[in-house]
Amino acid sequence: MYFRQVFLVACLTAIVASIGFTLYQFYFVTPIIFAAEFYEIAESVDAYAQPEPWGPTDGIERSSYTLLANFLMSLAFSLLLACAMIFRGESSVFKGFAWGVAAYLAFFVAPSLGLAPEIPGMEAAELVARQNWWFLSVVMTAIGLAVFAFGALYYKGAGLIFIILPHLIGAPVAESHGFSHPDPNAVMKLTELWHQFILHSSIANALLWLIIGTTTGFLCHKYIDVMTTSLEPNLN
Amino acid sequence: MNTNNIETSHGAAIGSTKNLQLLAAAALGMVILFAVAFAPMDMAHNAAHDTRHSVAFPCH
Numbered sequence: 085m086y087f088r089q090v091f092l093v094a095c096l097t098a099i100v101a102s103i104g105f106t107l108y109q110f111y112f113v114t115p116i117i118f119a120a121e122f123y124e125i126a127e128s129v130d131a132y133a134q135p136e137p138w139g140p141t142d143g144i145e146r147s148s149y150t151l152l153a154n155f156l157m158s159l160a161f162s163l164l165l166a167c168a169m170i171f172r173g174e175s176s177v178f179k180g181f182a183w184g185v186a187a188y189l190a191f192f193v194a195p196s197l198g199l200a201p202e203i204p205g206m207e208a209a210e211l212v213a214r215q216n217w218w219f220l221s222v223v224m225t226a227i228g229l230a231v232f233a234f235g236a237l238y239y240k241g242a243g244l245i246f247i248i249l250p251h252l253i254g255a256p257v258a259e260s261h262g263f264s265h266p267d268p269n270a271v272m273k274l275t276e277l278w279h280q281f282i283l284h285s286s287i288a289n290a291l292l293w294l295i296i297g298t299t300t301g302f303l304c305h306k307y308i309d310v311m312t313t314s315l316e317p318n319l320n
Numbered sequence: 321m322n323t324n325n326i327e328t329s330h331g332a333a334i335g336s337t338k339n340l341q342l343l344a345a346a347a348l349g350m351v352i353l354f355a356v357a358f359a360p361m362d363m364a365h366n367a368a369h370d371t372r373h374s375v376a377f378p379c380h
Contacts, residue, residue, distance in 0.1 A: 086341035094349070113374045139366030146370070153368035157356045157375065163349030167342040192376060201376035214378035215358055285374055292375075 085311060090166045093303040097166075098159035101295040105158065106151050108291055112284040114150070116277050118142075120203035123270050158296060161187065165300050166308075172234070174309050180301015181294070186229045188293040192286070194225035194247070198255030201285045203278050207264050209256035221250035 140146040165183055169175050195218045202208060228246030231239060263271045356368050357377040365372070365379075372379040 086338050087345050090342065090345040091348075094345075109370070109374050114370050117370055117373055137362030137366065139362075139369070149367040150370040153356050153371035156352050157371055160349040160353035160356065163345050163352070167346040167349070171339070171342055196376050199376070199378060201373070202379065203373065204380065208378075208380065211378060211380065218378050285376060288374055289376070 086170070086308070089308050089311065090163065090170065093166050093300060093307055094159050094162035096303055097162040097296055097299040098155050100299050101158040101162070101292055102151060102155040104295045105288060105292045106147075106154050108284075108288045109150070109154070110147065113281070113288050114147075116281045116284065117203060120205050120274060120277050120281075123265055123274055124205040158292070161191070161292075162296050162300050165296060166304055169301065169304055170308055174312075175301050175304035177298050177302045177305070180297045180299070180304070182297070183301065184293040184297015186226075186233070187297065188290055190222055190225040190229060192289040192293070194250070195221045196282075196286075198251060201282050203274070203281050205263055205265065205274060206278070207258045207260050207262055209258045213256040217250065217253075217255045220253070221255075224250045 140149045165180075165187060169179060169183055198221060199208075199214055199218060208214060224246045228243040228248075230243075231246060232243030235243060263274045265271050265274060355364065357372060357375070359365070359368075369379070371377075
C-alpha cells in the first residue's frame with residue numbers, strides 16, 4: 085500500500101511542480117540558454133561536419149520535451165522526498181517545506197558552490213568527473229543535513245564535516261574556465277548571460293523545491309498519515 | 321479500503337513491509353533521476369537538455 089500511495093503522491097506533486105517550474109523556466113531561464121546557443125552555433129560553423137544526433141526541433145517540440153523531462157525529474161525528487169518524510173514519521177505542509185529547503189540545499193546550492201550552473205558554450209572539466217563530484221556533494225550534504233537535524237547533540241558537528249568535505253576535496257575544474265569564443269564582445273555578452281542564468285536558475289530551483297516540499301508534505305499527510313494511524317491500533 | 325476490519329497479523333504484515341516499500345519507491349526515484357539527469361545517450365541528452373542546464377546537472 086505504501087508504494088502505491090507514495091507513487092500517487094509523487095505523481096500529483098510532479099504535475100503541480102513541473103507546471104510551476106516550466107512556466108518560470110520558459111519565461112526566464114530557457115531564453116538565456118537559447119541566447120547562449122546562438123553564440124555556440126555561430127562558433128561551431130567551421131568545426132568538422134559531424135552527423136547531428138536526434139534532438140527536438142526548436143519551438144513547441146523542444147518545450148514539450150522539456151516539460152516531460154521536468155515532470156519526470158519532479159516525480160523522482162518527490163518520490164525521494166516522500167520516502168524520507170514518511171520514514172521519519174508524520175507529515176505536514178510545514179515539515180514538507182523544511183524538507184524542501186533541505187533538498188534545495190543538498191541538490192542545488194551545495195553542488196552549485198563547486199560547479200556553478202553553466203550555459204552552453206562554457207569550457208568545463210570532463211563530464212564524468214563533474215557528474216561524480218555532483219553526486220558526491222549531493223549525497224554528503226544530504227547525510228550532513230540529516231545528521232545535523234536528527235542526530236544527537238553530541239554528533240551534530242559531524243554533520244558539518246560531511247557538508248564541508250566535498251568542498252575540501254574540490255570540484256573538478258577545467259584548465260581554462262570561461263568561454264572559448266574568439267570574439268571578446270561575445271565573451272562579454274556570454275559572461276553577462278551566465279550571471280543572469282545563475283540568478284534565475286537559483287530562483288527557479290527554489291520555486292521547484294518550494295512546490296515539491298509543501299505539496300508532498302500536504303499530500304503525504306492527506307493520503308498516507310491517515311493510513312498509518314488507522315493501522316497502528318492493530319499493530320500490537 | 322476498510323481498514324477497520326484489518327486483523328492483527330495483516331496489520332503487522334503491512335507495517336513490517338513499510339520500509340521495504342519505501343526503499344522500492346526511493347529506488348524508482350533514483351532510477352528516474354539518473355535517466356533524466358545523467359543518461360549519456362545523445363537522444364536522452366538532447367530531449368532533457370534544457371532541464372539539465374536549468375537544474376545545474378553537469379551537462380556537455
